[in-house]
Amino acid sequence: MSDKSEPISAEEAALLGELRVKIDDIDQQIGDLICARANCAVEVAHVKKRFSNITEPKFYRPEREAQVLRNAMARNKGPLSNEEFARLFREIMSACLALEAPVKVAYLGPEGTYTQQAALKHFGHSAQAVSLPAIDEVFREVASGAAHYGVVPVENSTEGVVTHTLDNFLGSSVKICGEVVLRIHHHLLVSDVTHVQNISRIYSHAQSLAQCRKWLDAHYPRAERIAVSSNAEAARRIKGEWNSAAIAGAMAADLYGLTSHAQNIEDQPDNSTRFLIIGAESVGASGEDKTSIVVSMKNEPGALHNLLEPFHQHGIDLTRVETRPSPTGAWNYVFFIDFAGHASEPVAKKVLEEVGRRASDLKILGSYPKGVL
Numbered sequence: 001m002s003d004k005s006e007p008i009s010a011e012e013a014a015l016l017g018e019l020r021v022k023i024d025d026i027d028q029q030i031g032d033l034i035c036a037r038a039n040c041a042v043e044v045a046h047v048k049k050r051f052s053n054i055t056e057p058k059f060y061r062p063e064r065e066a067q068v069l070r071n072a073m074a075r076n077k078g079p080l081s082n083e084e085f086a087r088l089f090r091e092i093m094s095a096c097l098a099l100e101a102p103v104k105v106a107y108l109g110p111e112g113t114y115t116q117q118a119a120l121k122h123f124g125h126s127a128q129a130v131s132l133p134a135i136d137e138v139f140r141e142v143a144s145g146a147a148h149y150g151v152v153p154v155e156n157s158t159e160g161v162v163t164h165t166l167d168n169f170l171g172s173s174v175k176i177c178g179e180v181v182l183r184i185h186h187h188l189l190v191s192d193v194t195h196v197q198n199i200s201r202i203y204s205h206a207q208s209l210a211q212c213r214k215w216l217d218a219h220y221p222r223a224e225r226i227a228v229s230s231n232a233e234a235a236r237r238i239k240g241e242w243n244s245a246a247i248a249g250a251m252a253a254d255l256y257g258l259t260s261h262a263q264n265i266e267d268q269p270d271n272s273t274r275f276l277i278i279g280a281e282s283v284g285a286s287g288e289d290k291t292s293i294v295v296s297m298k299n300e301p302g303a304l305h306n307l308l309e310p311f312h313q314h315g316i317d318l319t320r321v322e323t324r325p326s327p328t329g330a331w332n333y334v335f336f337i338d339f340a341g342h343a344s345e346p347v348a349k350k351v352l353e354e355v356g357r358r359a360s361d362l363k364i365l366g367s368y369p370k371g372v373l
């Protein structure tokens, strides 16, 4: 990049000057409003403490956050996109929540992974995000109270369900208190010592290699594909290897000082991953919610049909049904079911009662706001 700046004409300087005066004035107003909002958040914290009968009141309120973000989007007059607009409010609210009480969020690491990106997207940058090496550890950290919340991947649009996450719910008391969907963009990353004409090894997580298979076949058919434990680990590995590249996301590139040699190389343009937010408490209704349950059934003909019938009868929208082998014995199954609505709503209550009568076991994993961002 050249450091010579272009000379600007007197007319341009005058026009920019006028606009910058306007921007300064608007910033002053935004600044005053942000301070007023932050003061409200401090007062909210006092009220919560005064009326709480438990030692640590619930400062984080996912249902309220979802409403604030939805309201912001509804009020957006452009030209910023709804997503950009809500992201700004996301960060303001994150800073306000940190004033009320610092929130510790454990996520499946290492640093630089898509799960970290999802944690930041959901909680904003004022949350204290802590990386843990395994999904089980994120569940344990939340169950023990060492972290307030956890973020784990649950399904990818190309690769399907993350069975390890579902299985963890069977033996844990943690609740689902939110979801966040992240568009996954993979990039081919290189370091400053990479000979880009001679790339003979490409590192990434097995799922990411699979999600870029066609692109790799077309562009690097002869390069060896090496699966490692995470995309961030792939990015870390290539430092100092002149013949290697990594497939990972923008966060890993930033973290390890790599550059993107090819961008958005995923085969499916709408490749996305859904993450769950787990916590210790249940969440109130936000007006647009989902409920996740896990149900055990005896292995007999028609079991699944029998189980799903009440949803159909009451016109409840099923958003996902996943079958997993039951830990209690061979050839028995458990079903993970997501449906639209909050467990406290009358129709959902009826359906849950009905399902409970038909199942040998029913556990409500949580009702939570539909992902907003």
Ligand SMILES: O=C(O)C(=O)C[C@]1(C(=O)O)C=C[C@@H](O)C=C1
Binding pocket: 041, 044, 045, 059, 060, 061, 062, 064, 065, 068, 092, 093, 094, 096, 097, 100
């Ligand atoms: O409304 C509340 O309960 C607040 O604590 C305020 C606020 C906000 O900044 O709007 C902050 C944190 C909560 O998670 C939800 C909303």
